[in-house]
Amino acid sequence: NAGxxxxxxxxxxxxxxxxxxxxxxxxxxxxxxxxxxxxEEGLKFMVYLQKENIIDESGMPKERFSAEFPKxxxxxLRIQQVVRGDSAAYFCASSPPGGDNTEAFFGQGxxxxxx
Amino acid sequence: AQSVTQxxxxxxxxxxxxxxxxxNYSSSVSVYLFWYVQYPNQGLQLLLKYLSGSTLVESINGxxxxxxxxxxxxxxxxxSVHISDTAEYFCAVSLISNDYKLSFxxxxxxxxxx
Numbered sequence: 001n002a003g004x005x006x007x008x009x010x011x012x013x014x015x016x017x018x019x020x021x022x023x024x025x026x027x028x029x030x031x032x033x034x035x036x037x038x039x040e041e042g043l044k045f046m047v048y049l050q051k052e053n054i055i056d057e058s059g060m061p062k063e064r065f066s067a068e069f070p071k072x073x074x075x076x077l078r079i080q081q082v083v084r085g086d087s088a089a090y091f092c093a094s095s096p097p098g099g100d101n102t103e104a105f106f107g108q109g110x111x112x113x114x115x
Numbered sequence: 116a117q118s119v120t121q122x123x124x125x126x127x128x129x130x131x132x133x134x135x136x137x138x139n140y141s142s143s144v145s146v147y148l149f150w151y152v153q154y155p156n157q158g159l160q161l162l163l164k165y166l167s168g169s170t171l172v173e174s175i176n177g178x179x180x181x182x183x184x185x186x187x188x189x190x191x192x193x194x195s196v197h198i199s200d201t202a203e204y205f206c207a208v209s210l211i212s213n214d215y216k217l218s219f220x221x222x223x224x225x226x227x228x229x
Contacts, residue, residue, distance in 0.1 A: 004158060033215065042119065042205065042219030043159075056216065091159065101215040102147055102166065106159035 004029075004094050004107035012113045013082045021077040021110045025094030032075040033104060034067055037089040049075060050097075082114045117142035117208050121220035128196055129228055136191040136223045138180075138206035147214055148189040149207040150180055153222075159205065165189065176200075201227045 005024040013019050025032050030051050035043040036059075048056040049069035060067065064082075069075040079086055089111050093104040122137040140146065150162040163174040170182040180191045189206060206220040 006158075031215070035217075035219075037219075040221060042121075042207075042221045043217070045216045045218070048215055059216075093159075095215070102149070102164060102209070103161065104215070104217075105161075106151070108156065108158040 004092055004105050006090075006092050006107035006110050008110060009108060010111050010113070012115060014115055015083055016081050019079040019082050019086070019112055019114075021079075021090050021092075021112070023075040023077070023092030023094075023107060025075070025092075026096075026105055028096055029094035029105075030097040031095045031101070031104075032069050033093045033095075034075075034077050035091045035093070037091065037109075039088070043091060046077075079112075082112075084114050087112055087114045117146060117210060117218050119206050119208055119218055119220035121206050121223050123223050124221065125224050125226070127226045127228065130198055131195045133192065133194050134196050134200075134225060136204050136206075136225070138189045138191065138220060140187050140189065140206075140208045142187075142208060142210070145211045146208045147211060148180075148182055149209070149217065150174075150178070150189070150191050151205040151207060151219075153203045153205065155202070162191075162204070196225070196227050198227050198229065201225060 032049045034046040037043045046059040047067045064080045066078045089109045091109045093106045095104045118141045120139045128134045148165040151159040152162045163172045165182045173179045207217040
């Protein structure tokens with residue numbers, strides 16, 4: 001039973017390019033959460049998605065960032081026109097439907113470096 | 116809004132010695148409390164959590180944490196550490212009303228030496 005899978009593990013982008021981060025939740029999980037960890041800081045909540053729905057995006061920057069969790073396939077966090085300040089580790093977590101939201105399982109993270 | 120402070124960023128400790136990782140939180144309403152562990156090159160794993168009931172919670176690998184409401188703390192302890200406990204430890208809180216949204220501390224790196 002594979003855990004939460006994130007890819008790529010490391011991503012380098014030049015300023016102005018787009019970054020796409022993928023997250024495949026654990027089998028049977030339909031709730032996905034994205035967190036961002038800036039250097040020397042704790043993880044910060046970004047967005048909570050269920051299949052085809054954004055439930056809470058209160059932590060998402062207003063511009064350039066978007067997230068989706070389609071009916072089929074992984075969840076995608078998309079960052080357009082990246083800037084140096086977007087360099088961070090991005091973590092995805094998942095939890096089962098109707099289950100305990102306090103039992104979220106995390107992936108290994110994607111480390112984005114903007115040069 | 117709730118926040119979490121982990122008072123130590125680095126904790127070096129010798130094998131078989133005790134360790135305590137400090138965590139304080141700030142919230143005007145009731146919260147759930149968590150400790151997560153991240154081993155090198157792995158994702159975060161839930162170590163233990165406090166939701167209600169007994170204020171002392173334990174993990175399967177010998178860690179324990181005590182919820183102290185008056186001091187707004189949730190310190191993590193282990194009486195005797197192993198080399199394999201080398202990892203980064205994160206304290207987190209969530210509001211009971213919004214239990215999916217975790218607020219994390221900056222983390223404490225524990226390095227266990229022989």
